[in-house]
Amino acid sequence: MSQIPLARRSPIPPENCNLARAIELIGDRWTMLILRAALYGVRRFDDFQSELKCPRTVLSGRLKVLVDAGLLTRRTYKVPGKRARPEYVLSAMGISLRPILIGLTQWGDVWLGQGEPAPISFTKAGSKGAIRAAFVDAEGREVRPDQIRAVLRG
Amino acid sequence: MSQIPLARRSPIPPENCNLARAIELIGDRWTMLILRAALYGVRRFDDFQSELKCPRTVLSGRLKVLVDAGLLTRRTYKVPGKRARPEYVLSAMGISLRPILIGLTQWGDVWLGQGEPAPISFTKAGSKGAIRAAFVDAEGREVRPDQIRAVLRG
DNA sequence: CCTCTGGATTTAGAAAGCGAACCCTTTCAG
């Protein structure tokens, strides 16, 4: 049943594991919901707030963390006739999380969808069929999950 | 610079978004670190605890949530000469998070790796080249990130 | 019986989350 052999410890101590580091940074309810909104194009403080309905204190704190970490860039926008305001846009670092959040969306569609069809799906530009998260080798060919092997350095 | 057009709201209200649901469930530091350890083969309460160094109260609470949600299965193991104990093994639902956590690992390798080579990499069974998380179409051909399009239902 | 071991619960103090109210700056309307 369990494809994963028993281990008493993980092979990499969490304190120098990049997965653990990523989890420290973005493994937080509000942080992830902010990134979700940002990937859908939300940029402004009040838009985040009314989308997430989270305390403004939490929001401003998380935005600060994400800017400091380099996931978001704080820059100024100006609507004519209004005063200049900051907006928070995803950096390359932030945008590169998109495949992961899409993967998590599809995981949620499968396991948390409550039988309803997925409200959003993803396709390749110009074609119709759905795409999915998977693993590929250097040439871009899919590698099936049971063929994945982990290799420790050294 | 920003490839994502401005939006005031996300196209799917968070309360019936499967990504938001997934974030509610696993978007938590300890929960994700538990899943990380579980994907490396850790199964037992004390092993999780010494791996994560988290409060035992938190650990037992999180394990309960993950069991209730169906990500982990609680079953009994018995070492001869010892009393029977519960162990927490990943269900199919839990195992199917693996591509996502591997993708996050690789994201961390790129952005949080502090210049060091990745401590763990992934290959296809029997070959040597590294594999990576990506999107594929129905035929298993890679779809580049910039070619991904979201399609709303209805 | 007494102790050891793994899997938890209890307890009390620290930290973080929360909602409401307030502040600050610029712009527009009267």
Added chain:
DNA sequence: CTGAAAGGGTTCGCTTTCTAAATCCAGAGG
């Protein structure tokens, strides 16, 4: 010129959650 509005925050108390340490509990072995 004065007042109100709008966006982007901070301040203030209160409540929840986290955390660490101690305790409990059941069965096995001596």
